[in-house]
Each structure stands twice: as C-alpha cells, then as structure tokens.
Amino acid sequence: MRLIGSSTEKSKIIDQIDKILLDPNAFRDCRGDLIPRTAFAYGKISSPILLRSRKVVLVDPFITFRFLPQYKTNWQPDRRRNVVKEMLKIAQKGRFVECFEIFYEPVNQVYGAEYLQEDLQNLVDELGIKNIDVACHPTKKDSNTKQHARYLLGLHSGLHFDHGFDTAEDDSRNHVEWMGNSVLEPLLKKFT
Numbered sequence: 001m002r003l004i005g006s007s008t009e010k011s012k013i014i015d016q017i018d019k020i021l022l023d024p025n026a027f028r029d030c031r032g033d034l035i036p037r038t039a040f041a042y043g044k045i046s047s048p049i050l051l052r053s054r055k056v057v058l059v060d061p062f063i064t065f066r067f068l069p070q071y072k073t074n075w076q077p078d079r080r081r082n083v084v085k086e087m088l089k090i091a092q093k094g095r096f097v098e099c100f101e102i103f104y105e106p107v108n109q110v111y112g113a114e115y116l117q118e119d120l121q122n123l124v125d126e127l128g129i130k131n132i133d134v135a136c137h138p139t140k141k142d143s144n145t146k147q148h149a150r151y152l153l154g155l156h157s158g159l160h161f162d163h164g165f166d167t168a169e170d171d172s173r174n175h176v177e178w179m180g181n182s183v184l185e186p187l188l189k190k191f192t
Contacts, residue, residue, distance in 0.1 A: 088129060
C-alpha cells in the first residue's frame with residue numbers, strides 16, 4: 001500500500017506524486033494484494049484508513065484477544081491482539097481516529113470473546129491512548145451461512161481481509177482488497 005502526496009512532500013511513508021507518475025510500475029494492480037500474515041503488514045495495509053478516518057470499525061466474527069490452550073487453566077494472549085495493537089498505534093499517530101469499534105458474533109462461541117471489551121480497554125490503557133474511544137459489539141448473523149469475511153472500515157472506505165486478522169509464522173499470505181461501492185455501502189450502513 002502506498003500513500004501519495006504532493007511533489008514537495010518530504011516523508012518516508014508518503015511518495016511524491018511526480019515520482020509516482022513517472023514510474024511505470026507505480027499503479028500495478030492496486031485494488032488488492034497478498035500480504036504476509038504479520039501484525040506489521042496488517043497495520044501497513046490498513047494505514048490509509050487508520051491515518052485518515054474519524055471512525056474505524058473492525059468486523060471479525062471470530063476475534064478474540066485471548067485463548068485457553070488445551071489442557072491448561074491459564075489464558076494466553078491471542079495473536080489477533082498484536083494486530084489490533086499495531087492498528088491502534090498507527091491510529092494514534094494519525095490523530096484523526098476518535099472511535100475504534102470491533103464487531104464480533106458471540107454465537108460462534110469463540111473462547112475469550114466474553115472478555116473482548118475488557119481486553120480492548122486494557123490494550124488501549126497499555127498503549128496510553130486517551131483520545132480514542134473503543135467499544136466491542138456483538139452482532140447477529142445475517143443468514144444461516146457461516147460468515148467468513150472480515151473487514152476494516154473507515155467512514156468512506158473499507159478493506160476486505162480474506163483470512164481475517166490472524167497472524168502466522170509459516171510465510172503464508174492473506175488476500176486483502178479495497179472494496180467497491182456495491183459491497184462497501186451496505187457494510188457502512190450496518191456498522192458505521
């Protein structure tokens with residue numbers, strides 16, 4: 001994902017428009033990408049939303065920040081927590097996000113989901129974030145089919161994460177794509 005700015009932009013994360021227009025490879029297939037399943041990669045691909053939207057909504061029916069390992073009695077941090085942590089750090093740098101919300105489906109019986117609001121607030125406190133309101137909301141399934149899609153929505157744009165927000169160290173990739181209006185508009189109406 002690339003951020004493009006003016007010809008006078010002097011930022012390491014924003015490319016100058018005149019250089020981009022002269023680069024024949026600059027605008028290759030720019031609607032989607034296969035990204036590494038790392039917290040850093042998820043944060044980077046999400047940065048246009050996290051740096052510019054007042055409200056950010058993460059939709060993942062299976063999200064949790066903790067899990068109970070088999071035959072254990074103590075909760076362990078879930079890998080998805082690191083992804084949200086990276087996103088919140090980027091949102092804090094951008095200083096636009098006022099609200100960060102997570103929607104999940106409690107009927108999926110994901111272990112640890114009942115603690116999601118508490119875990120999200122603890123994460124925000126850990127990061128020292130004071131200017132972003134956070135909330136978690138249960139949502140209902142729209143049909144009898146199991147929802148697989150996961151999204152990150154701003155007020156005017158959204159990303160579809162095919163494999164959700166889980167990380168892996170096996171060099172696997174996640175298909176992430178900017179959504180067109182026909183998909184985006186109903187999601188924005190429902191979740192923002």
